[in-house]
Amino acid sequence: MNFSAPPPLNPWTTHSVEVVDVVPEILGVATYQLRFTDPLVRAAYSCVPGQFNMLYLPGVGEAAVSVSGHDVAGDAWLHTVRTAGGVTQTLAGLGIGGNLALRGPFGTSWPVERFPGSDIVFVAGGIGLAPLRPAVEWALDHGDRLGRITLLYGARSPGTVLFASQFDAWRDRGLCIDVTVDRSDPGWLGRVGVVTLLVDRLRPLAPENTILLTCGPEVMMRYVARAALDRGLSAEQIWVSLERNMQCAVGFCGHCQLGPAFICKDGPVFPYDRMAPYLNTEDL
Numbered sequence: 001m002n003f004s005a006p007p008p009l010n011p012w013t014t015h016s017v018e019v020v021d022v023v024p025e026i027l028g029v030a031t032y033q034l035r036f037t038d039p040l041v042r043a044a045y046s047c048v049p050g051q052f053n054m055l056y057l058p059g060v061g062e063a064a065v066s067v068s069g070h071d072v073a074g075d076a077w078l079h080t081v082r083t084a085g086g087v088t089q090t091l092a093g094l095g096i097g098g099n100l101a102l103r104g105p106f107g108t109s110w111p112v113e114r115f116p117g118s119d120i121v122f123v124a125g126g127i128g129l130a131p132l133r134p135a136v137e138w139a140l141d142h143g144d145r146l147g148r149i150t151l152l153y154g155a156r157s158p159g160t161v162l163f164a165s166q167f168d169a170w171r172d173r174g175l176c177i178d179v180t181v182d183r184s185d186p187g188w189l190g191r192v193g194v195v196t197l198l199v200d201r202l203r204p205l206a207p208e209n210t211i212l213l214t215c216g217p218e219v220m221m222r223y224v225a226r227a228a229l230d231r232g233l234s235a236e237q238i239w240v241s242l243e244r245n246m247q248c249a250v251g252f253c254g255h256c257q258l259g260p261a262f263i264c265k266d267g268p269v270f271p272y273d274r275m276a277p278y279l280n281t282e283d284l
């Protein structure tokens with residue numbers, strides 16, 4: 001995935017996609033590899049790290065899901081989904097070879113390419129690592145343009161660490177990874193505590209030359225941002241990815257409006273200083 005502008009696929013048109021692979025990740029979460037059935041659409045579609053698609057299950061509904069990567073050939077797109085309600089349960093029941101529809105891509109991107117030479121700190125909580133993964137991959141692919149790249153990750157328990165099998169390969173490519181869990185179990189030898197503590201402990205840190213990108217539960221992102229501000233980062237150096245109930249995905253219906261912004265078209269990735277006053281606001 002790169003940062004070239006996506007082509008203008010009609011945002012209202014759904015396109016048929018096939019489930020070509022399903023990888024169970026942690027309990028209740030799987031990664032679905034989706035490929036457009038129409039080769040012309042397959043060739044035309046592109047997206048940038050941080051963007052999302054609307055997955056449509058006929059007769060059930062639509063849900064926003066972030067792109068969490070792509071296959072080796074670059075023509076099937078990964079979506080890491082927690083089974084929640086109607087759409088995601090139906091998706092989980094499809095299996096390989098199943099069909100659904102997709103429209104997209106939508107939204108803004110993580111700004112990693114805009115800060116050459118900077119240290120990048122990714123802070124993820126739970127399934128929030130999925131929308132960050134394409135940006136982590138991009139940063140590792142372009143490590144020569146960036147400074148130190150760090151991932152701070154918090155999960156509820158050792159069994160819910162997302163993409164854990166990928167961590168050694170990421171470390172080999174130069175990513176500094178620090179993981180913590182809220183509750184340990186007898187086999188866990190790592191850290192215990194909230195992910196904010198990892199921001200407090202982060203060494204070395206050159207605040208003037210660092211950007212921090214965070215995705216996870218909103219309360220986590222607020223505390224992470226506060227910890228980063230305490231460490232000397234300014235609010236403009238912090239980026240968050242927000243979620244709200246989403247319907248049209250093109251800034252038309254107003255369901256995802258938060259303060260002055262529509263999460264679907266002005267976000268989901270925002271500079272923290274823009275959205276900080278609204279982060280306590282509930283869904284409409």
Ligand SMILES: Cc1cc2nc3c(=O)[nH]c(=O)nc-3n(C[C@H](O)[C@H](O)[C@H](O)COP(=O)(O)OP(=O)(O)OC[C@H]3O[C@@H](n4cnc5c(N)ncnc54)[C@H](O)[C@@H]3O)c2cc1C
Pocket residue numbers: 052061062063064065066067079080081082083084085086087088089127130131242243244245246268
């Ligand atoms: C920009 C964006 C990106 C997203 N990316 C992902 C992703 O990568 N993976 C993933 O699993 N989910 C993601 N989501 C969340 C996903 O869209 C919702 O969970 C969606 O409601 C699932 O649809 P459903 O029909 O299965 O469940 P629903 O029947 O819609 O909802 C099930 C339960 O989840 C609650 N809920 C609905 N929407 C949200 C929300 N946005 N945040 C928290 N709770 C919610 C409902 O109130 C209900 O209790 C994203 C949402 C947005 C806005």
